Amino acid sequence: MKNYQSSVKKVDSVTSVTIDRLMSITCDKCHKTYGESHQWDEIQEFHHIEFTAGYGANRFHDGYKIKADICQYCFYEMIIGFCTIEENDCPF
Numbered sequence: 015m016k017n018y019q020s021s022v023k024k025v026d027s028v029t030s031v032t033i034d035r036l037m038s039i040t041c042d043k044c045h046k047t048y049g050e051s052h053q054w055d056e057i058q059e060f061h062h063i064e065f066t067a068g069y070g071a072n073r074f075h076d077g078y079k080i081k082a083d084i085c086q087y088c089f090y091e092m093i094i095g096f097c098t099i100e101e102n103d104c105p106f
């Protein structure tokens with residue numbers, strides 16, 4: 015679940031834009047909420063799953079919308095047994 019805070023910013027005398035800022039996010043698996051300023055690294059590592067079940071889906075009903083926000087720790091535990099991990103050449 016994502017918690018947004020909206021604000022309106024005036025660009026000029028006739029134009030304004032609404033800005034949605036993500037204030038916190040809760041993992042749908044472990045239910046831990048991240049939202050403090052020191053947890054932005056944690057928030058950016060969330061995995062957001064969203065898809066529509068296709069015709070003939072055996073586990074989800076046809077056409078149902080499926081959504082989940084999963085923290086990096088739960089996602090790691092979910093896929094570590096079968097995922098492929100490749101070393102990155104990135105210097106970070």
Ligand SMILES: [Zn+2]
Pocket residue numbers: 041042043044045046084085086087088089
């Ligand atoms: Zn989690």
